[in-house]
Amino acid sequence: MTSRPFTVGIIQDSASSDARATLDQAIAHVREAAALGAQIICLKELFNAPYFCKSQHCERFDIAEPIPGPTTDVMQKLARELDVVLVVPLFEKQAMGVYRNSAAIIDADGSLLGVYRKMHIPDDPLFNEKYYFAPGDTAHDDRIDRIGEVAKQASGFRVWKTKYANIGVLICWDQWYPEAARITSLLGADILFYPTAIGWHPDEKSEFGAAQVDAWRTIQRSHAIANGVYVASPNRIGHEDDEPGTRGIEFFGHSFIADPFGRLLADAPNTDEAILIARCDPKVIEETRRNWPFLRDRRIDAYAPILSRYLGA
Numbered sequence: 001m002t003s004r005p006f007t008v009g010i011i012q013d014s015a016s017s018d019a020r021a022t023l024d025q026a027i028a029h030v031r032e033a034a035a036l037g038a039q040i041i042c043l044k045e046l047f048n049a050p051y052f053c054k055s056q057h058c059e060r061f062d063i064a065e066p067i068p069g070p071t072t073d074v075m076q077k078l079a080r081e082l083d084v085v086l087v088v089p090l091f092e093k094q095a096m097g098v099y100r101n102s103a104a105i106i107d108a109d110g111s112l113l114g115v116y117r118k119m120h121i122p123d124d125p126l127f128n129e130k131y132y133f134a135p136g137d138t139a140h141d142d143r144i145d146r147i148g149e150v151a152k153q154a155s156g157f158r159v160w161k162t163k164y165a166n167i168g169v170l171i172c173w174d175q176w177y178p179e180a181a182r183i184t185s186l187l188g189a190d191i192l193f194y195p196t197a198i199g200w201h202p203d204e205k206s207e208f209g210a211a212q213v214d215a216w217r218t219i220q221r222s223h224a225i226a227n228g229v230y231v232a233s234p235n236r237i238g239h240e241d242d243e244p245g246t247r248g249i250e251f252f253g254h255s256f257i258a259d260p261f262g263r264l265l266a267d268a269p270n271t272d273e274a275i276l277i278a279r280c281d282p283k284v285i286e287e288t289r290r291n292w293p294f295l296r297d298r299r300i301d302a303y304a305p306i307l308s309r310y311l312g313a
Helices: 019-035 058-063 070-082 172-176 178-186 205-227 282-291
Strands: 006-012 040-042 085-095 098-106 112-117 159-161 166-169 191-193 230-233 237-240 249-252 256-258 264-267 274-280
Touching (some): 006 019, 006 230, 019 040, 019 070, 019 274, 070 085, 070 098, 085 166, 098 166, 172 205, 178 191, 178 205, 205 230, 205 256, 230 274, 256 274, 264 274
Parallel strands (some): 006 040, 040 085, 166 191, 191 230
Antiparallel strands (some): 006 274, 098 112, 159 166, 230 256, 237 249
16 A cells, blocks of 8 residues: 555546547646645546447547557657556557457556456447457466576456555456456555546436436445555447437546545536545544455455355345
């Protein structure tokens, strides 16, 4: 765990089909967040393009790029210039025919620490992600290092030790799964970042809109409470059309940063563009876990059934 306080910035904004303009906008927002004191800054899911998964079109694979690649090269230079850690979510081309919904983790010296690849991939109307993305891998890494020791097992859930804090990164649909939050917290994360692209189907907004936003915030605040960690969730905004007749998606914003007690440290109350800044003190993690020792009291001897998809009749 980190011992010193750190300051987090998350950016709630939109994206256009003009890739250069969208990247320039993100760079400007990162600079603004850094000027406000942010040391670790997270962009929204698939930050540098419209949310292209609303329908299935083979040519949209052309949006993808490798990591490292042109966008991460720019963001590495920016991180080094500003002395900030960046979480940069984008459409990754890992290999020919293998594409991921990923986030590059860049340390304050500009080094690329690694890549998180979204583990849970949805398939819903206007969220056709299984067509575009392979899920993150969980294979064990049994390569032998130069002194002959077997490398540690590696799974899709990771924590990165950055200059300012130990950070976990999960992406959008991952936020509904307590297992993902628990494992990443057990790996030593001080904070969980959830870059997101979630919104309303216009036909559903009047009936379900408020409840959907409340559920989205509640599940992530519960991860903060259950694990005694900070949580930061930047969401996309703006209405994006797609196929005729679908009316597109209205991304609902409402980004927020919560402390280990689930209290909101910063929040965007609507769908306006916003840069949220919050100071996170590891002492609050310690204090919360001492008073609510959920990690201490876990019955790890009794949890084997969770490996089954369903246990009912």
